[in-house]
Amino acid sequence: MSITPTLERAAAVFLTRTMIGFVYFFSGIQRLGQGGAPGYGLAALEIMLGALLLVGFWARPVLRVLAVMIVGVTIWYGVQGLSRPGTLGPTSMDINIVDFYILPRAVLIIINLFIPAEDDVLSLDAVIDGCVRRVFSS
Amino acid sequence: MNQTADRATAIFVARAILGTVFFVAGLYKTFMWGPVAHARELFVIPYADTFLPVWSLWLTGVIVPPVELVAGGLVLVGLWTRPALLALAAVLVLVTFGHLLVSPIDSLFRFIMPRSALLLIVLLSPAEADRYSLSFILRWKRHRNAEVAAA
Numbered sequence: 001m002s003i004t005p006t007l008e009r010a011a012a013v014f015l016t017r018t019m020i021g022f023v024y025f026f027s028g029i030q031r032l033g034q035g036g037a038p039g040y041g042l043a044a045l046e047i048m049l050g051a052l053l054l055v056g057f058w059a060r061p062v063l064r065v066l067a068v069m070i071v072g073v074t075i076w077y078g079v080q081g082l083s084r085p086g087t088l089g090p091t092s093m094d095i096n097i098v099d100f101y102i103l104p105r106a107v108l109i110i111i112n113l114f115i116p117a118e119d120d121v122l123s124l125d126a127v128i129d130g131c132v133r134r135v136f137s138s
Numbered sequence: 139m140n141q142t143a144d145r146a147t148a149i150f151v152a153r154a155i156l157g158t159v160f161f162v163a164g165l166y167k168t169f170m171w172g173p174v175a176h177a178r179e180l181f182v183i184p185y186a187d188t189f190l191p192v193w194s195l196w197l198t199g200v201i202v203p204p205v206e207l208v209a210g211g212l213v214l215v216g217l218w219t220r221p222a223l224l225a226l227a228a229v230l231v232l233v234t235f236g237h238l239l240v241s242p243i244d245s246l247f248r249f250i251m252p253r254s255a256l257l258l259i260v261l262l263s264p265a266e267a268d269r270y271s272l273s274f275i276l277r278w279k280r281h282r283n284a285e286v287a288a289a
Contacts, residue, residue: 060144063144063147064143064144064147067147067148067150067151070151070155071150071151071154071155071158074154074155074158074159075154075158078158078159078161078162081162081166082162082165082166082170085166085170085171086170086171090163090166090167090171090176090180091159091162091163091166091249092162092163092165092166092167092170093159093162093163095248095249098159098252099248099249099252102155103155103252103256106151106152106155106256107255109148109151110148110151110152110259111148113144113145113147113148113151114144114145114148116141116144117141117144
């Protein structure tokens with residue numbers, strides 16, 4: 001089997017999709033231990049969205065939901081920071097949340113969305129569309 | 139949905155996060171901390187022993203908060219995005235110089251590099267691909283009004 005540009009792009013989108021899928025899936029699993037109805041609800045949502053990304057089923061709609069969620073989380077932490085002025089330094093946002101929670105997730109979502117959906121051939125969506133053969137025949 | 143919508147969503151994520159981070163910082167520094175206190179504590183005192191003239195420290199220290207506030211807000215809503223991005227890029231260059239003058243090089247990686255990456259994603263994307271922005275909505279409205287007037 002030769003490595004084709006199609007396979008390279010498929011590998012790139014597979015890598016970023018599964019990484020972000022694992023991040024949300026295990027984030028949900030860990031959140032289960034926190035308890036409480038909102039906690040369980042959010043955990044279930046993260047597990048479901050993470051699992052869908054891992055197998056590549058409805059990947060694009062899931063990525064769009066996660067995109068809205070990560071922007072919402074950012075705005076939420078911005079408002080939180082402004083409600084506690086002077087406690088979070090000059091940026092008024094928790095730098096650990098921004099640098100280690102928001103930005104890595106955002107970058108993976110952004111890269112995934114920039115790669116055309118047709119290149120995501122190593123996914124359940126592609127199996128259903130019957131286009132897996134394209135990557136190996138090209 | 140298609141690739142256009144996916145790309146617009148990707149740009150929206152980068153732009154909204156970048157805008158929020160700078161807008162929140164600008165809001166805090168301008169209205170809660172105060173530009174003068176910001177200039178004194180982050181610019182004048184830490185750089186007092188450097189070759190930089192004191193007037194330049196006061197000037198930049200007072201200017202940065204409103205620039206972050208206005209440019210961050212504009213980037214967040216997607217209005218005049220390109221000029222606002224250039225203003226934020228200037229802030230990032232200034233902060234890079236300031237950090238490296240008195241701090242070790244790894245201080246860049248926590249604050250400046252991630253924000254620069256988001257800024258570059260938006261700046262290097264075609265402006266017309268940024269569909270979930272106020273500029274796009276206004277452009278679309280103008281286009282529609284022109285069509286109605288021509289009909």
